[in-house]
Amino acid sequence: MTLTLQKSALDSNGWPHKLDAGRATLLAAMQPEMRVFPVKTQIPREGRWRSKVYRIVSGCAVRRLNCSDGRNQIVSMLFPNDLFGLSEIFSEPTGLVETRDTVSVTSIDHASVLSLAARDINVAMWLLNYINEHSSSSDRWSMILARGNALEKVAMLLLDLYKRLMGAAPAGQQPIRVPITQQDIADFTGLASPYISRTLALLRARGSINVFYGAIEIVDPKVLMVSAPVMADFWVGDFAETT
Amino acid sequence: MTLTLQKSALDSNGWPHKLDAGRATLLAAMQPEMRVFPVKTQIPREGRWRSKVYRIVSGCAVRRLNCSDGRNQIVSMLFPNDLFGLSEIFSEPTGLVETRDTVSVTSIDHASVLSLAARDINVAMWLLNYINEHSSSSDRWSMILARGNALEKVAMLLLDLYKRLMGAAPAGQQPIRVPITQQDIADFTGLASPYISRTLALLRARGSINVFYGAIEIVDPKVLMVSAPVMADFWVGDFAETT
DNA sequence: CGGAGGTTTGAAAGTGATCAATCAAGGTGG
DNA sequence: CCACCTTGATTGATCACTTTCAAACCTCCG
Numbered sequence: 001m002t003l004t005l006q007k008s009a010l011d012s013n014g015w016p017h018k019l020d021a022g023r024a025t026l027l028a029a030m031q032p033e034m035r036v037f038p039v040k041t042q043i044p045r046e047g048r049w050r051s052k053v054y055r056i057v058s059g060c061a062v063r064r065l066n067c068s069d070g071r072n073q074i075v076s077m078l079f080p081n082d083l084f085g086l087s088e089i090f091s092e093p094t095g096l097v098e099t100r101d102t103v104s105v106t107s108i109d110h111a112s113v114l115s116l117a118a119r120d121i122n123v124a125m126w127l128l129n130y131i132n133e134h135s136s137s138s139d140r141w142s143m144i145l146a147r148g149n150a151l152e153k154v155a156m157l158l159l160d161l162y163k164r165l166m167g168a169a170p171a172g173q174q175p176i177r178v179p180i181t182q183q184d185i186a187d188f189t190g191l192a193s194p195y196i197s198r199t200l201a202l203l204r205a206r207g208s209i210n211v212f213y214g215a216i217e218i219v220d221p222k223v224l225m226v227s228a229p230v231m232a233d234f235w236v237g238d239f240a241e242t243t
Numbered sequence: 244m245t246l247t248l249q250k251s252a253l254d255s256n257g258w259p260h261k262l263d264a265g266r267a268t269l270l271a272a273m274q275p276e277m278r279v280f281p282v283k284t285q286i287p288r289e290g291r292w293r294s295k296v297y298r299i300v301s302g303c304a305v306r307r308l309n310c311s312d313g314r315n316q317i318v319s320m321l322f323p324n325d326l327f328g329l330s331e332i333f334s335e336p337t338g339l340v341e342t343r344d345t346v347s348v349t350s351i352d353h354a355s356v357l358s359l360a361a362r363d364i365n366v367a368m369w370l371l372n373y374i375n376e377h378s379s380s381s382d383r384w385s386m387i388l389a390r391g392n393a394l395e396k397v398a399m400l401l402l403d404l405y406k407r408l409m410g411a412a413p414a415g416q417q418p419i420r421v422p423i424t425q426q427d428i429a430d431f432t433g434l435a436s437p438y439i440s441r442t443l444a445l446l447r448a449r450g451s452i453n454v455f456y457g458a459i460e461i462v463d464p465k466v467l468m469v470s471a472p473v474m475a476d477f478w479v480g481d482f483a484e485t486t
Numbered sequence: 487c488g489g490a491g492g493t494t495t496g497a498a499a500g501t502g503a504t505c506a507a508t509c510a511a512g513g514t515g516g
Numbered sequence: 517c518c519a520c521c522t523t524g525a526t527t528g529a530t531c532a533c534t535t536t537c538a539a540a541c542c543t544c545c546g
Contacts, residue, residue, distance in 0.1 A: 015333070015357070019333075065383065065386045065477075067386070067390070067473050067474065067477060068476060068477075069473040071386075071390045072386075073385065073386040073389050073390055075382045075385060075386075086375065087375040087376075087378055087379050089371070089375065090258070090262075090371075090372040090375055090376075091372075091375065091376060091379065094379045094383070095382065114258070114368070117364070117367065117368070117371075118368075121360070121361045121364065121367065124360065124364065124367040124368065124371065125357070125360070125361075125367065127371055128332070128333070128360075128367065128370055128371055129332075129333040129334075131371065131374045131375060131378060132329065132330040132332065132333055132334065133330075133333075134378065135330055135374060135377065135378050135381065136330050136334065136337045138378065138381050138382065138385065139308060139337055139338065139381065140308065140337070141385065142316065142318060142381065142384065142385050143308045143310070143314075143315075143316040143318075145385060145388040145389045145433070146316050146388045146432070147310070147314045147315075147433050189389070190388070190389025230310050230311055230312040230314070231310065233311060234308075234310065234311075
């Protein structure tokens with residue numbers, strides 16, 4: 001990993017620390033406003049205008065884009081600590097957020113985010129960094145959508161979700177179950193759900209995963225990566241240390 | 244258009260004006276550092292680490308992601324006034340930028356962007372807004388990649404490029420030629436180049452476009468939109484006023 | 487004028503979609 | 517606690533879209 005080397009210019013200016021400070025400030029400001037949304041509802045409620053930035057505290061949700069002819073795509077899965085609503089600060093909302101669990105969130109309205117960021121540059125910078133990171137992953141995911149086959153798409157999705165859940169999970173909790181239905185995998189990868197079933201069956205036959213009702217268990221990420229060898233190196237990073 | 248209504252909360256705080264101010268400040272700071280890159284080269288030069296934010300002044304370039312097995316995807320086309328290198332401020336670079344023309348750029352190094360943004364919140368906010376907008380279009384493009392057929396992908400790409408070129412073109416300059424090769428359209432849409440040829444032939448037969456060597460002429464965007472009726476409404480917006 | 491890169495065309499093969507029926511799991515109310 | 521009902525998962529057969537490979541062709545540029 002040459003990553004630390006590459007970041008050195010920033011490190012020396014103390015930015016990583018400042019970013020953390022900005023993050024803490026923002027999260028603290030969001031703390032007081034906590035709400036719970038039941039399973040299978042929208043955040044905010046159906047038809048309501050979204051004028052807040054939300055942070056998932058617990059539970060799981062998806063962000064989905066809809067076309068007027070019924071086609072739709074899941075753009076991201078939201079797990080604890082993920083923010084959403086940021087891109088609506090300056091423009092109209094793009095897509096809906098639907099809960100997949102009982103979801104509790106903290107929130108802060110757009111105006112407060114703006115004034116907070118204006119007062120504390122670290123907040124503004126953390127936001128910039130947050131969006132930048134997501135923008136990069138979004139680019140990489142685009143490549144997988146455009147160029148990967150079904151096996152690669154599914155494997156990469158599962159690896160990504162696995163990696164994110166690993167970060168939050170209590171240490172040593174192996175294996176991890178990714179809470180996602182096959183229909184949602186289909187909506188995320190742009191594949192048809194019957195074909196997802198077949199693809200998962202193949203991955204299971206290879207010993208990468210176990211398939212459950214509404215969840216996929218990642219048996220071994222390294223075996224899973226074998227099913228998408230090339231894509232993995234630039235998208236998810238390696239899992240050498242996780243086993 | 245309910246767009247103005249939705250933005251009202253921000254309008255009343257004078258943000259659009261402040262954003263413009265931030266933009267002006269940043270662009271002014273970039274002005275002194277002007278460079279020219281020949282056609283078919285990388286920005287920055289091959290193998291060099293990218294530690295600046297660039298703005299295209301004239302010419303055309305593409306940003307491309309590469310996989311180690313040769314697969315690759317064009318993530319965006321860059322025209323005059325477009326910025327790139329923003330997402331590298333906090334993290335390692337993602338993808339290469341290749342010129343398609345002789346390209347002249349202004350630039351500013353990352354540290355200067357950071358200190359500028361820290362000094363002037365409007366700059367930080369403009370950056371935030373800039374990335375947000377691109378993030379939203381990227382989401383919508385993902386949906387087209389995942390769910391659209393070849394005709395829709397090509398039509399949407401051409402419409403998007405058309406719209407962006409329209410903005411910059413001298414008024415009344417109709418029709419517009421989009422400077423892009425079929426190979427680049429293939430790399431952008433994730434389709435094979437022979438199939439691009441066939442798809443373009445179909446669009447030409449419908450009277451939407453003319454095909455040239457290294458460029459596509461948009462005869463009539465409204466006719467082009469007919470080839471991707473549903474996708475268009477949420478991606479490119481309508482072209483009622485352009486004819 | 488020659489060469490390189492971009493475009494077109496054809497035929498064959500493959501991947502994933504579609505449609506429909508069936509099956510399994512879990513939640514719910516009696 | 518069980519039967520039912522809804523939702524999610526699986527399977528098969530068929531079909532369509534897109535890829536692949538190959539060759540030929542065209543344009544532009546040197």
